[in-house]
Amino acid sequence: MKLLTHNMLTSHVKGVINGYPLKLIARKVEVKDVQFNSDFISRMLKKVDWPVLKKTADMIGHGQSLPIELPVDFESNEGFLQSAHHALMEVEIIEGDLECPESGRLFPIQDGIPNMLLRKEETAQT
Amino acid sequence: MAANRRLRMKNKQLLSFLQEMDTLESAGYPRHVWDMEQYPTPPDLASELLISLELAERAIEGRTVIDLGCGSGILGLGCLLLGAERVTAIDIDPNCVKLTQSNANDLGISSDQLSVIQCDIKTIDTDKFDRADTVIMNPPFGTKDQEGIDRIFVEKGLGMATNVYSLHKSSTVAYWRKAAANELHCNIKIISEIQFPIERLIKYHKHNRKDISVHVIKFSH
Numbered sequence: 001m002k003l004l005t006h007n008m009l010t011s012h013v014k015g016v017i018n019g020y021p022l023k024l025i026a027r028k029v030e031v032k033d034v035q036f037n038s039d040f041i042s043r044m045l046k047k048v049d050w051p052v053l054k055k056t057a058d059m060i061g062h063g064q065s066l067p068i069e070l071p072v073d074f075e076s077n078e079g080f081l082q083s084a085h086h087a088l089m090e091v092e093i094i095e096g097d098l099e100c101p102e103s104g105r106l107f108p109i110q111d112g113i114p115n116m117l118l119r120k121e122e123t124a125q126t
Numbered sequence: 127m128a129a130n131r132r133l134r135m136k137n138k139q140l141l142s143f144l145q146e147m148d149t150l151e152s153a154g155y156p157r158h159v160w161d162m163e164q165y166p167t168p169p170d171l172a173s174e175l176l177i178s179l180e181l182a183e184r185a186i187e188g189r190t191v192i193d194l195g196c197g198s199g200i201l202g203l204g205c206l207l208l209g210a211e212r213v214t215a216i217d218i219d220p221n222c223v224k225l226t227q228s229n230a231n232d233l234g235i236s237s238d239q240l241s242v243i244q245c246d247i248k249t250i251d252t253d254k255f256d257r258a259d260t261v262i263m264n265p266p267f268g269t270k271d272q273e274g275i276d277r278i279f280v281e282k283g284l285g286m287a288t289n290v291y292s293l294h295k296s297s298t299v300a301y302w303r304k305a306a307a308n309e310l311h312c313n314i315k316i317i318s319e320i321q322f323p324i325e326r327l328i329k330y331h332k333h334n335r336k337d338i339s340v341h342v343i344k345f346s347h
Contacts (some may be wrong), residue, residue, distance in 0.1 A: 001241070001243075002241065005241045009251075056240065069155070089238055092237065111227065112237070113224070114244065115223075115243060115244040116243065117244055117246055118246065123249070
């Protein structure tokens with residue numbers, strides 16, 4: 001699971017009002033070389049919740065080169081886009097958990113795939 | 127015409143790749159027919175569908191694509207083979223997400239192009255997702271234990287992408303036209319009609335295989 005994907009996931013445990021962002025507990029992390037595509041990254045950054053990305057990357061030790069705030073000139077700032085690319089695309093969580101900020105429910109990450117599935121009694125709808 | 131010919135060439139190659147992919151059966155996993163309506167898209171059908179969507183709609187090459195209810199991953203991975211920029215494949219079934227990932231590995235698809243997520247489509251927060259160009263899906267028909275699930279797939283699809291291409295029983299086309307106009311507030315276009323093979327696994331069905339008429343429907347904003 002990439003941090004790009006983490007940025008989009010929300011917990012929907014019954015009764016939880018704000019299930020975002022999920023706290024990432026990483027047990028096995030790999031860094032992979034991914035070809036840099038500045039257009040793609042700047043497009044994604046318009047959607048990414050930057051503070052969440054920064055905080056999550058920091059927590060797993062890959063946020064050093066990321067600024068606290070998204071730079072105003074981010075679309076043309078090549079150096080910044082490279083750092084964002086690294087955090088969003090190259091850091092791969094292989095094993096770990098995603099923790100719901102409200103209920104503490106853990107969603108496992110196994111073989112790089114996050115499992116957001118709830119048990120029947122945890123879902124709000126029927 | 128040149129592009130047309132190129133795609134026809136690709137059709138053969140694509141088909142041969144899709145035929146090599148593992149299915150739930152060949153991987154030794156159970157197939158959930160009743161509660162999840164897992165009817166796999168056969169390789170020839172998948173290949174033709176993807177080629178025609180690329181040809182007529184430019185829906186795949188260079189696009190970001192989401193495959194909702196990905197099963198073996200045949201549609202989503204097929205899109206990557208046709209040059210999609212990035213694919214997100216989502217399924218509720220743990221075996222399907224494993225299968226999609228292992229099929230991707232076998233096809234040599236690099237991990238930066240594919241995200242696999244296991245979750246219940248009903249619980250996706252579509253606002254959080256980056257808006258994709260295309261959703262391509264073979265959702266459950268919603269006719270068995272989960273009435274209305276097809277509608278949820280379409281709604282979530284529309285929340286996640288500009289264009290949604292989806293397979294539905296032909297008998298439901300009138301319903302979809304009405305729903306698109308009155309409730310979903312989206313455009314609807316019939317792309318094609320295909321014969322979709324449904325294997326009858328349950329003993330009281332007379333035939334082992336039956337083709338049902340299915341429409342490829344485009345929903346768009």
